[in-house]
Each structure stands twice: as structure tokens, then as C-alpha cells.
Amino acid sequence: MGMRKVAVVGAGMTRFVRRAQETPKELAWQAAKMALESCEMTLDDVGAVCMGTAPDSFDGVHMKAEYLSDGAGAWGKPYMRSYVGGGTGVFAPIQGWYHVASGMFDVALVVCEEKMSSFYPHAQAAFLTIFDHTTERPLKPNLLWIFALEMNRYMQTYGLSKEDIARVAVKNKRNAADHPCALLGDADITVEDVLNSEMLAWPVNRLDVSPVSDGAVALVLAAEHVAKRVTDKPVWFQGVGWNLDTAYWANRDLAYPRYVEYAARMAYEMAGIKEPRKEIHIVEPYDPFDYKECHHLEGLLLADRGQAPQLVADGVTLRDGNMPVCPSGGLLGVGNPIAAAGLMKVAELFWQLRGEAGARQVPGQPKRGLAQAWGDLMQVGTVVILGTNP
Amino acid sequence: MNEDVAVIGVGWAGFRPATPEVSYKEMMYQAAVKAYDDAGVDPRKDVDSFITVAEDFIEGTSIFDEYVPDQLGAALKPVHTIGGDGLHGIATAVMLIKTGQAEIVVVEGHSKASNVLTLPHIVAYAQDPILNRPLNWETDFVAGLEMNRYLYESGTTLEQCAMVVMKNRRNALRNPLAPYGADLTLDEAMGGDPIAWPLLDRHTARHADGAIVMVLASERRAETLSPNPVWVTGVGWCNGAASLESREWGFIPYVRSAAEMAYSQAGIGQPRLDLDFVEVDDVYAYKELQTLEALGICRLGEAGGLTEEGATEVFGEIPVNPSGGSQGMGDMLDANGLARALEVVLQLRGEAGMHQLEEVEVGLAQSWRGVPSTSSAVAVFQV
Numbered sequence: 001m002g003m004r005k006v007a008v009v010g011a012g013m014t015r016f017v018r019r020a021q022e023t024p025k026e027l028a029w030q031a032a033k034m035a036l037e038s039c040e041m042t043l044d045d046v047g048a049v050c051m052g053t054a055p056d057s058f059d060g061v062h063m064k065a066e067y068l069s070d071g072a073g074a075w076g077k078p079y080m081r082s083y084v085g086g087g088t089g090v091f092a093p094i095q096g097w098y099h100v101a102s103g104m105f106d107v108a109l110v111v112c113e114e115k116m117s118s119f120y121p122h123a124q125a126a127f128l129t130i131f132d133h134t135t136e137r138p139l140k141p142n143l144l145w146i147f148a149l150e151m152n153r154y155m156q157t158y159g160l161s162k163e164d165i166a167r168v169a170v171k172n173k174r175n176a177a178d179h180p181c182a183l184l185g186d187a188d189i190t191v192e193d194v195l196n197s198e199m200l201a202w203p204v205n206r207l208d209v210s211p212v213s214d215g216a217v218a219l220v221l222a223a224e225h226v227a228k229r230v231t232d233k234p235v236w237f238q239g240v241g242w243n244l245d246t247a248y249w250a251n252r253d254l255a256y257p258r259y260v261e262y263a264a265r266m267a268y269e270m271a272g273i274k275e276p277r278k279e280i281h282i283v284e285p286y287d288p289f290d291y292k293e294c295h296h297l298e299g300l301l302l303a304d305r306g307q308a309p310q311l312v313a314d315g316v317t318l319r320d321g322n323m324p325v326c327p328s329g330g331l332l333g334v335g336n337p338i339a340a341a342g343l344m345k346v347a348e349l350f351w352q353l354r355g356e357a358g359a360r361q362v363p364g365q366p367k368r369g370l371a372q373a374w375g376d377l378m379q380v381g382t383v384v385i386l387g388t389n390p
Numbered sequence: 391m392n393e394d395v396a397v398i399g400v401g402w403a404g405f406r407p408a409t410p411e412v413s414y415k416e417m418m419y420q421a422a423v424k425a426y427d428d429a430g431v432d433p434r435k436d437v438d439s440f441i442t443v444a445e446d447f448i449e450g451t452s453i454f455d456e457y458v459p460d461q462l463g464a465a466l467k468p469v470h471t472i473g474g475d476g477l478h479g480i481a482t483a484v485m486l487i488k489t490g491q492a493e494i495v496v497v498e499g500h501s502k503a504s505n506v507l508t509l510p511h512i513v514a515y516a517q518d519p520i521l522n523r524p525l526n527w528e529t530d531f532v533a534g535l536e537m538n539r540y541l542y543e544s545g546t547t548l549e550q551c552a553m554v555v556m557k558n559r560r561n562a563l564r565n566p567l568a569p570y571g572a573d574l575t576l577d578e579a580m581g582g583d584p585i586a587w588p589l590l591d592r593h594t595a596r597h598a599d600g601a602i603v604m605v606l607a608s609e610r611r612a613e614t615l616s617p618n619p620v621w622v623t624g625v626g627w628c629n630g631a632a633s634l635e636s637r638e639w640g641f642i643p644y645v646r647s648a649a650e651m652a653y654s655q656a657g658i659g660q661p662r663l664d665l666d667f668v669e670v671d672d673v674y675a676y677k678e679l680q681t682l683e684a685l686g687i688c689r690l691g692e693a694g695g696l697t698e699e700g701a702t703e704v705f706g707e708i709p710v711n712p713s714g715g716s717q718g719m720g721d722m723l724d725a726n727g728l729a730r731a732l733e734v735v736l737q738l739r740g741e742a743g744m745h746q747l748e749e750v751e752v753g754l755a756q757s758w759r760g761v762p763s764t765s766s767a768v769a770v771f772q773v
């Protein structure tokens with residue numbers, strides 16, 4: 001590959017909270033400032049800014065990225081917003097990657113911000129408008145409904161129980177107890193707690209799903225010659241992939257996310273990965289619901305179909321297991337400010353691969369990690385593979 | 391890596407004030423089929439990546455990205471949306487190809503403005519929710535303020551703005567894609583009430599529906615696929631101040647920055663001499679003049695005079711908006727940049743029909759995302 005190498009050299013993250021007092025611009029700036037300070041850069045060093053933020057309807061701001069631009073540090077700079085629904089948080093760093101890999105810029109600042117608490121009374125209502133205006137919206141569906149359908153289909157196809165899946169929520173919320181920015185860390189939570197939480201839409205209980213949250217995350221990306229100058233421990237982009245399936249989600253086999261597989265294959269090919277189960281040391285799959293972590297591990301080809309819950313039961317996916325999954329605590333534990341939550345996963349890989357994850361540090365000096373997000377109408381997969389070698 | 395990029399196919403549909411017989415999906419499909427045929431590519435086999443430009447509130451759908459793959463032949467392929475103008479989409483395609491990871495990339499932009507019953511209300515949601523929106527003004531007031539300051543600083547007159555309207559709508563009479571062609575007198579072009587003084591109703595483009603699809607390719611693929619590739623030799627984009635309270639009003643520095651970025655890639659040192667013609671934003675007539683100055687085609691305060699002398703006419707020294715611009719073709723929201731780029735591509739290929747310019751080799755397209763934004767993009771095309 002004659003491709004230009006791109007590294008992550010800095011990261012910053014606000015706390016994920018239920019209701020931030022800061023404006024969206026302020027949240028974006030807090031994360032951007034932390035990321036720049038972490039690698040001793042200033043805005044003058046930044047060539048371009050890439051923004052990730054999910055539906056405008058959360059903030060009730062049209063052209064939300066234009067509103068956020070000065071907060072994200074983009075005043076007087078090339079600035080663009082990429083957008084693939086829930087997959088945005090892992091797409092924005094891909095956008096940053098192509099800004100730098102193209103040779104167009106040496107340093108790109110990637111900022112993801114979400115403020116869902118502005119939506120009154122609850123951001124879930126904003127999701128009514130993601131559905132087809134003619135065939136689906138009149139039924140007044142919400143996201144919980146369709147994911148309950150998908151979870152049910154997944155359980156049904158492989159004969160899984162709610163306990164099998166609740167273990168994911170328990171693992172992630174326990175992991176999050178070690179994350180200083182987490183909203184829902186709980187070192188003592190049990191499977192019974194999850195099963196006994198209030199039923200929202202069968203088979204989804206309240207603790208099976210991540211909460212709406214406010215927060216922002218930022219990364220600094222740099223070309224090889226800059227990265228080597230500013231840090232001894234650059235973390236390199238090895239592969240990126242993304243894939244969007246048809247809008248007609250009701251025609252899809254909901255038991256298996258084929259679009260995630262295609263996105264993963266694109267990233268594996270670019271990274272030269274032949275045996276992902278051996279070559280990926282940490283996984284941060286998208287886990288807005290506990291079943292999604294299993295679903296995505298299978299789509300990423302890191303577990304056989306229907307077998308991911310067994311990996312969880314066997315402890316393989318624990319922080320000190322053979323394949324740590326969501327050592328950050330994931331969306332279920334850290335919180336789910338949509339785009340920011342996706343970028344949090346990439347930031348977690350950055351910290352883990354540098355050995356800077358503190359109490360969350362995965363043992364054994366991991367060399368390579370994968371982050372993945374998912375979104376739209378159960379439709380899009382976005383994958384980033386980072387590693388300590390270029 | 392870093393190879394050259396060319397437009398190898400274009401397709402379009404609509405370009406009318408209203409398109410009640412088709413949905414936005416059908417319009418996108420029509421444009422896509424034409425573009426793929428023009429480029430000689432199969433979207434299922436040949437295209438590596440797809441980009442669409444859209445904004446949720448305009449589409450009336452949250453996460454509009456969901457509804458684009460099927461009609462583009464892009465299901466189960468890499469697709470993403472850019473919340474920007476069509477020229478931001480072109481810039482993204484150029485970057486993707488220059489990484490070496492993609493060889494053929496498709497860019498789509500569209501407007502179904504006729505579907506939007508309450509456009510001014512929606513655009514008002516782009517105002518700062520804390521500082522500006524509570525004033526409850528239609529967002530055109532931002533253009534009125536800017537125009538007033540621009541006229542004051544540059545010495546441009548209202549009549550010179552009217553001449554932009556006359557020129558562009560006259561150009562539109564020769565462009566079959568332009569629904570707003572008209573031969574106006576100066577009195578007519580000065581008519582209508584101000585919508586935000588000194589901005590006149592008649593200096594504000596009407597909306598139009600349309601979809602545009604472009605196929606871009608790496609040098610290697612372009613040379614085998616296309617007999618007439620149009621090279622994208624420079625792209626630039628920039629945001630200025632987000633808040634009204636901190637921006638400059640007479641001059642638009644973000645357009646200057648975007649242009650400088652594109653010029654340095656394209657090796658353009660003297661825009662007025664090096665560019666054969668330009669297609670620029672003219673959603674508000676004064677914007678054409680303000681933009682020509684920011685692009686460095688003339689100095690501050692000279693664009694009005696150039697227009698008056700006829701230098702920007704199709705037969706002039708540097709034709710500006712030979713297509714008719716947004717005044718003649720209609721304001722197509724975030725597809726405006728692609729509409730400008732489409733004209734540049736057709737002119738450079740010699741396929742502009744009745745409004746073909748003679749001996750053109752280098753053209754520029756520029757767009758602005760409209761009030762209250764300070765977001766602009768520029769692309770330079772060459773044969």
C-alpha cells in the first residue's frame with residue numbers, strides 16, 4: 001500500500017451526563033480543547049475539522065454542524081460534517097482519516113457532540129421522524145419497538161434466553177465503574193437487576209438499553225511526519241470500513257447484520273487481517289442494547305453466529321479475558337450521546353493501546369483494537385481498526 | 391496515492407419550480423441512471439463509494455442517510471452523507487480517491503423544495519437558539535444586514551445588483567435546464583418590495599426542484615472509461631464565524647480562504663486571467679458581486695462596475711453564471727453547488743448547447759450554504 005499513514009495523537013472527552021448545563025458549542029469545545037492539550041497542539045496546528053453529530057432534531061437546530069462550528073474549533077478552517085445516523089461516531093474518525101490520508105491536510109481535529117436532553121420531554125420522540133413517512137410513521141413506532149423486534153428475532157433464531165443477553169449489560173456496567181466519565185457505572189450490578197428492571201417493549205427491559213445522554217469526544221489525527229514529532233506513542237489507523245444496507249429494513253434478516261460484516265471485511269482487507277479472532281486484541285462493538293454487542297461480534301466475524309452470548313458466559317469478553325469486549329464500559333455503562341458515544345469507543349482504543357487506560361487497562365499490552373458503530377434503520381455499519389504499528 | 395481525479399459522468403433530473411409527478415427518490419434515480427450511463431459504469435460492480443449531501447430538516451426526515459442507497463444502486467455498499475453543499479460532496483469524493491482506497495466515487499445532491507411548505511420556519515431553526523431565534527425574524531434578515539454593509543463598504547449600488555438579476559435571468563433563457571429565464575428591464579429588476587431592506591424580493595432566487603449525480607474517478611480509471619474527462623484540479627472549503635455577533639459583514643473571508651485552497655492546488659495565480667468562466671452563488675443577487683471580489687477576480691468594490699460594463703456577460707471578459715445561476719435555474723438548496731458544477735462540466739465538454747461558451751478550458755464553481763451560515767466551497771475544473 002502506497003497509502004499515506006495516519007495516526008491518532010490526542011484524545012479528549014467530557015463526562016457523559018443525563019443533562020449537561022453547557023450549550024452544545026461549549027461541550028464540543030471542552031472535548032476539542034482536551035484533545036489538543038493532550039498532544040500539546042493548538043488550533044493553529046489544525047488543518048481541518050471534521051464534525052460528527054446525529055439528528056438535528058435532538059437540539060432542534062437546523063444545519064446543526066454550522067451552529068457547532070466555532071465550538072468545534074472550525075472558525076476560519078475547512079470544516080465538514082459527516083453523517084450516518086448512529087454509526088456517525090465511528091464514521092467521523094474515518095472522515096478524519098481520509099482528510100489526512102488524501103494528502104490534503106497534515107492534522108485533522110475530529111469532534112463528536114450530542115446533547116439529547118434538549119428534547120422535551122424525551123429524545124425518544126425525535127426518532128419517530130426517522131421512519132418512512134408513508135408506510136411506517138402513521139404506526140407511530142419508536143426505536144425501542146424495532147430493536148425489540150430485532151432482539152426477539154435474534155433470541156428466537158438461536159434459542160437464546162434473556163439471561164444470556166443480560167450478562168452483557170452486567171459486564172459493561174461493571175466495566176464502566178472504572179471510567180471517570182461514565183454515567184451508569186455499577187460495580188455491583190447483577191443479572192437479576194437487569195431482568196427485574198422495568199419492561200419497556202418485550203424483550204427489552206430498562207437495563208438492557210443505554211440511556212440518552214449529553215457529552216462530547218474529540219480526537220487529533222496527524223500524518224506520519226507530524227505524529228512522530230508530537231508523540232512517542234502514535235496509534236495508527238490500520239483499516240476503515242463502512243457499509244449501508246437498503247432502507248427497507250422490514251425485508252431484512254434481523255438475526256444477522258450483514259452490513260456490519262461487509263464493513264468489517266472492508267476494514268480487514270485494508271489492514272491485511274486474515275484471521276480477525278487471533279489478530280484483534282480489544283473490541284469495542286456498538287452496544288446501545290446488550291443484544292447488539294453479541295449481534296455485532298458475530299457480524300464482525302469475531303464469534304460464530306448465535307455463539308457470542310456463550311463467549312460472554314465463558315468470560316472470554318471480560319477485561320482480563322482472551323478477547324476483551326467494551327473494556328470502556330460501552331454505551332450501556334458510559335452512556336449514549338449518540339455520535340460522541342461512537343467516538344468514545346475509538347478514544348478508548350487510543351488509550352488502551354497506549355497503556356493509558358488507568359483502572360480500565362486491559363492486561364498484556366494489546367497491539368490492535370477494533371471499534372464499530374451501527375445506526376440508521378438497523379442498516380449501517382462503521383468500523384475502525386487501530387494499532388500500535390503503522 | 392494523491393492521483394488526479396476527474397468527473398467522468400453527470401446526470402440530472404427536475405430543474406423545475408415543482409415536480410409533483412415524481413418523489414425525491416424517483417428524481418434521484420433518474421439522475422443516477424443518466425450519470426452511470428454517461429460514465430459507462432455499473433453502480434453495483436464498479437463504484438467503490440457513494441456520497442450524498444442533505445440536511446434532515448429540509449428532507450423532513452431524521453437521519454436522511456437511511457433513504458438514499460436503494461435508488462442509487464448503493465445498498466450494501468459504502469455510503470455516507472455529508473451535511474454540506476454538493477461541492478463539499480465533490481471535495482469528499484476527491485479526498486477518498488486520493489487516499490488510494492477508492493477509484494470510482496459517486497456524489498448525489500437534490501432539492502425537493504416544492505415539498506417544503508414552511509421553508510422560512512425551518513431555516514429559522516438554523517439561527518442560534520439562545521441569542522437570535524427568540525427575535526422571531528425570518529432568516530433573510532441576515533442577508534439584508536450583510537447586503538447593506540457590503541453596499542456601504544464597496545460602494546456598490548442597488549442598480550448594479552439589479553443588473554446581476556437581469557444578466558442571469560437573460561442567460562437562463564438559453565439554458566433548457568433553467569426555469570426562471572426572463573428578459574427584464576432595469577425597472578422590473580428593481581421592482582418588488584424589500585424583504586429585508588435593502589434586499590429586494592426580486593433579487594432573491596426562487597426555489598427549484600432537481601437532482602444531480604456525478605461520477606468521479608481516479609486518473610487510471612478515468613483514462614480508460616471516459617473519452618472526455620473533466621479534471622477536478624482544485625477543491626477548497628471553509629467556515630467563517632458561526633455567530634452573527636462576531637462575523638465580518640462587508641467581506642466574506644471564508645470564500646477567500648476556500649478559493650485560496652483550491653487555487654493553490656490548481657496552480658492558479660491570477661484568477662481573472664487563469665479562469666475562463668465562473669459559476670458562483672447568486673441566491674441573493676448581491677452575493678454574486680461580493681463573491682467575485684472574495685474569489686480575487688477583482689478588488690473590493692469593482693464587481694458592480696464589471697457587471698455594468700458587461701465584462702461578466704457570456705460574451706464578456708470573464709463570463710459569470712452563463713447557466714443563469716440560481717437566479718435563473720432556481721435555488722436548489724444544498725444541490726446548488728452541484729448545479730454550478732454541472733454547468734462547468736457541460737461547458738468544458740462543449741455540451742452546453744445554445745449557451746456554449748467559446749474556447750473554455752478552465753472553469754470554477756462556488757457555493758454558499760445560505761443564511762445564516764458562513765460555509766462555502768470552491769472547485770476548479772479543467773480539460
